[in-house]
Amino acid sequence: MSGNADRFVSPVADTFKPGQAAARPESLERSRVGLVDCMLNPSGNWGQGILDGAESALHEHWPTATFERVPRPQVVAEPAETWAPAMAKQYAALVIAAGD
Amino acid sequence: MNDSALAEIEACYEMGWTDGLPVVPPTPERVEAMLGGWAPRRGEEVATLLPSGGVATVEKIAANAVMAGCLPAYLPVVVGAVQAVARPEFGLEAVLTTVHSCSPMLLVGGPVAEALEMNADTGVLGPGNRANATIGRALLLVMRNLAGAVPGGLDPATLGQPGKYSFCYAENTAISPWEPFQVEKGFRAEESTVTVYGADAPLCIAEMGRPDPESILMTVVESSLAPGSYNAFFREDLFLVMSPNHAEVIGAAGWSRADVQRFFFEQARLPAGQLRRRGLHGFAEVPDYARVVVEADADEMIPIVASPERLCLTVAGGPYGGYTAIVFGMGSSVTLPVPTA
Numbered sequence: 001m002s003g004n005a006d007r008f009v010s011p012v013a014d015t016f017k018p019g020q021a022a023a024r025p026e027s028l029e030r031s032r033v034g035l036v037d038c039m040l041n042p043s044g045n046w047g048q049g050i051l052d053g054a055e056s057a058l059h060e061h062w063p064t065a066t067f068e069r070v071p072r073p074q075v076v077a078e079p080a081e082t083w084a085p086a087m088a089k090q091y092a093a094l095v096i097a098a099g100d
Numbered sequence: 101m102n103d104s105a106l107a108e109i110e111a112c113y114e115m116g117w118t119d120g121l122p123v124v125p126p127t128p129e130r131v132e133a134m135l136g137g138w139a140p141r142r143g144e145e146v147a148t149l150l151p152s153g154g155v156a157t158v159e160k161i162a163a164n165a166v167m168a169g170c171l172p173a174y175l176p177v178v179v180g181a182v183q184a185v186a187r188p189e190f191g192l193e194a195v196l197t198t199v200h201s202c203s204p205m206l207l208v209g210g211p212v213a214e215a216l217e218m219n220a221d222t223g224v225l226g227p228g229n230r231a232n233a234t235i236g237r238a239l240l241l242v243m244r245n246l247a248g249a250v251p252g253g254l255d256p257a258t259l260g261q262p263g264k265y266s267f268c269y270a271e272n273t274a275i276s277p278w279e280p281f282q283v284e285k286g287f288r289a290e291e292s293t294v295t296v297y298g299a300d301a302p303l304c305i306a307e308m309g310r311p312d313p314e315s316i317l318m319t320v321v322e323s324s325l326a327p328g329s330y331n332a333f334f335r336e337d338l339f340l341v342m343s344p345n346h347a348e349v350i351g352a353a354g355w356s357r358a359d360v361q362r363f364f365f366e367q368a369r370l371p372a373g374q375l376r377r378r379g380l381h382g383f384a385e386v387p388d389y390a391r392v393v394v395e396a397d398a399d400e401m402i403p404i405v406a407s408p409e410r411l412c413l414t415v416a417g418g419p420y421g422g423y424t425a426i427v428f429g430m431g432s433s434v435t436l437p438v439p440t441a
Contacts (some may be wrong), residue, residue: 005111009131011163011245012117013154099197099256 009042028062031092034070038098047097054095070094112167117245119237119265123167133135134162135391136172137441138179146179147186150193152248156182161238164245168238173216174231178238180294180438181206185239195298196249201261202332202429204243205299205339206236206268207414209282212292212438213270218379220270222418225302225341225425236268239296261301269416275344276415278349284357284409285435297339297412297433309423313350317360321367321422324404327378330430332370335406337425343417346424361408370406373398 025031033057037047055067070087087094108125112118124130135142135158142159149156158179165178185192185204195202195437208218219229227233249255257264270342273280282293307319320340324331331338342350375381375393393402405411412433417423 005115007127007160008108008111009126009128009163009166010388011160011167011241013149013152013156013160013246017148017155018153019150054145065360099199 012091028058028065030064031062031066032090033058033065033067033069034087034091034094036070036096038095038096046099050097051095054097058095103378104229105135110144116250117167117241118269118356119241119244121265123241124169125146126163126166130166131159134161134166134170134172134175136175138162138175139439146182149182149186149242149247151197151254152246154246154248156186156242156246160246161242164241165234165238168241169234170238171230171234173218174235174238176438176440177212177216177235177292177294178242180436181239181296182242183439184294184296184434184436185243187434189432190296190434191298192247195431196243196247196255199258200258200300200329200430201257201264202298202300203261203264203267204239204432205263205297205427205429206239207281207297208235208268208270208293208438209280209295209296209435210287210292210438211290218270219336220272220416222420224269224272224416224418225267231282232268232270233266236266238282239268239280240264240266263299263301263327267299269341271414272344272416273322275419276347278347278357278413278415281414282435284412287435287437289302292438293435294438295433295435297337297429298431299339299429302341302427303439304423304425306423307346308422311349313353313355314363316346316349316422316424318367320426321364324364324368324426324428325370326428327370328380329373329404329428330380331404331428332375332378333380333428335389335404335410336431337410337412337429337433338405339412339414339429339433341425341427342415343421343423344415345422346420347415349422357413358408360413361411364411365403365405365408369401369403371398372396372400372402375402 035051039047109122112123112125138158144158146156161179161182165175216231218231243249271280280289283289287293305323307316372393
């Protein structure tokens with residue numbers, strides 16, 4: 001930090017309240033991991049690229065985990081209250097790429 | 101300016117606190133002066149701002165207001181604006197994290213606009229007025245420093261737009277034939293309010309040859325039929341900043357605000373078949389909000405606002421020239437009262 005900046009009132013946040021994260025499993029060894037492209041515009045393939053990166057990183061940590069692409073091409077097709085429990089029965093973890 | 105003052109400004113650049121323009125360094129003395137009567141509430145949480153989840157306290161907002169160049173009298177408006185963008189219906193996370201170019205626009209209504217000597221007249225959407233420029237800038241510095249909307253970081257806007265520096269105005273209520281905008285939102289004309297909207301850059305439309313309501317409004321309508329706009333897909337709020345000249349012609353013919361909204365709703369339509377081939381349409385699966393476009397016959401005319409009330413009609417600008425600015429955008433605008441210390 002610049003010496004000058006020490007004398008200022010910082011305009012950036014001191015505290016953060018991120019959204020509540022989903023429970024994380026201790027390990028993904030021998031687990032099924034779902035990869036979901038929820039980008040508003042899936043035809044841009046940005047979501048698939050993000051998921052490729054996530055799969056690669058997770059595979060490095062847990063080589064025995066298996067990864068499946070889960071089709072869910074729209075954001076609001078099904079209420080999260082019904083979709084999420086259904087996914088929880090099938091997968092140990094979901095990685096979701098979302099945005100536009 | 102001496103070397104020390106310049107070094108302080110440079111330090112703010114080094115910290116990544118600025119929008120690219122120089123800022124007033126937020127020294128404790130300046131922040132204290134900005135807080136004024138708000139000082140006892142300095143630690144109060146005004147809002148938690150997505151996408152970063154940063155907590156915006158009164159003091160943090162004041163520090164950003166100092167940097168933007170605000171006078172202390174502007175702070176309540178900035179605090180109110182932060183409260184407004186944090187309301188869930190505004191969709192702050194979507195506005196800030198989209199690759200689209202929208203950014204929080206701020207409309208200040210009621211007596212506070214006059215008290216702060218805001219510009220509602222000639223050049224209203226341009227530079228030159230301290231309150232307009234710095235209040236809008238303060239809100240957007242808050243977006244950067246507290247909400248995390250740093251270009252290339254949590255703000256991935258492909259193009260961005262000049263309104264990401266500052267986009268703040270007041271209505272020209274002295275000339276407008278209609279009640280101020282905040283009355284439409286359930287507030288009294290005597291109440292001071294802030295309205296926020298996820299706005300694109302304004303598109304200024306001229307109509308000076310045909311001084312009758314239908315011609316003016318049809319020029320605006322046809323200019324708003326941009327199938328690649330987010331409005332053509334989401335069909336949410338769309339702002340007009342109508343010049344006094346246009347408003348006077350329309351108002352003098354006996355048209356109410358509701359008449360203008362109804363006319364726009366009925367006329368500003370595109371064929372479903374055209375919409376399906378353009379812009380954001382064309383997904384493999386269609387979200388619910390766009391389904392009306394997919395399910396309609398190809399020649400069915402689809403309004404670009406889902407209801408007349410989605411047209412947000414405001415009046416501002418100088419007395420000469422027949423112009424209306426169309427402000428495309430996304431989401432719903434939010435109007436709140438300006439808080440007091």
